[in-house]
Amino acid sequence: MVAALELYLDPDATRRIRVLWEALEAEGVQSMRSLWEQRHRPHVSLAVAPRFNPEQVAEALRGMVVAAPLGLDFQHAGQFVGRVLWLGPAPTPELLTHQRMVYERLTAAGIGLAEHYQPGRWVPHCTLSMRVPNALMAAAVRRCLEVLPLTATVVGAALTDHARDIAHPLP
Numbered sequence: 001m002v003a004a005l006e007l008y009l010d011p012d013a014t015r016r017i018r019v020l021w022e023a024l025e026a027e028g029v030q031s032m033r034s035l036w037e038q039r040h041r042p043h044v045s046l047a048v049a050p051r052f053n054p055e056q057v058a059e060a061l062r063g064m065v066v067a068a069p070l071g072l073d074f075q076h077a078g079q080f081v082g083r084v085l086w087l088g089p090a091p092t093p094e095l096l097t098h099q100r101m102v103y104e105r106l107t108a109a110g111i112g113l114a115e116h117y118q119p120g121r122w123v124p125h126c127t128l129s130m131r132v133p134n135a136l137m138a139a140a141v142r143r144c145l146e147v148l149p150l151t152a153t154v155v156g157a158a159l160t161d162h163a164r165d166i167a168h169p170l171p
Contacts, residue, residue, distance in 0.1 A: 002114070003052040003161035005102065005170070006043035007067065009126075013074075013152030017042035017087070017126060023143045024129060029085075029136050031129050039162050044072065044089065044126050044154075046102045048114040054168040057159050060109035061102070066170040067157035068098055074152065077144035078125065083132045085140055086125035087150065095124055 009017070021031035032040040046066075072089035079085055089095065100119040107113060116122065132140050157170040 002048050002050060003159065003164075003166070004043075004045040005047040005052075005057070005066070005106075005159050006041075006045050006157065007070070007154045008041060008043050008156040008158070009072070009152040010155050013072075013150060014042050016147055016150055017128075020087075020128065020143060020147050023146075024085075024140055027136055027139050027143060029129050029132050029140045032127055035130065035162075039167075042126055044124055045117075046099045047106055047117050049112055051164075052111070052159055052161060052166075054159050054166060056109060056111060057106065058168070058170070060105045060111060061170065064101065064105065064171075066102065067154055070095055070098060070154045072124075072152040072154065074126065074148060074150040076148065077141050078123070079132075079137075080123075082130075083134065083137065084127060085129045085132045085137075085144070086127045087144060087148070088123065088125050089152070091124055096122075099124070 021033040024031040025033060074087045074089045076088045078088050099122055103119055159168040159170060160166060
């Protein structure tokens with residue numbers, strides 16, 4: 001499992017994504033709702049690493065508002081290798097700049113991050129399922145398209161590592 005720096009969405013967007021998780025489960029697709037004893041919340045990850053030290057991350061981000069009230073406009077569904085299904089917000093200059101600032105502060109502090117979270121490589125997304133069965137992918141994508149477009153506002157942030165039972169709120 002990996003640790004992540006997560007941005008949380010406003011209540012309406014969170015509710016709509018949770019409804020989508022339920023619809024995916026009804027189609028036979030294991031959603032994020034089912035993983036790690038239902039501890040996941042809909043989010044967009046800004047940084048991922050095998051492990052994080054919460055104190056080191058807090059120090060690296062001191063004085064920065066990680067939970068900046070960014071507006072997110074989810075416009076598309078996508079897939080990553082391994083049949084990971086997600087909703088994608090438009091990569092606005094504000095969102096990309098915010099992610100770059102977080103990335104630069106963490107790496108300057110010597111925190112090793114996953115390669116695919118490097119600015120210029122990072123794909124902003126809200127994961128829906130970690131492994132959609134091939135036979136169910138078309139139905140799962142159709143379910144995603146039913147909720148789009150979806151607008152959201154970032155209302156919180158946390159450093160999480162569900163395998164180690166860490167959920168450390170960030171400003």
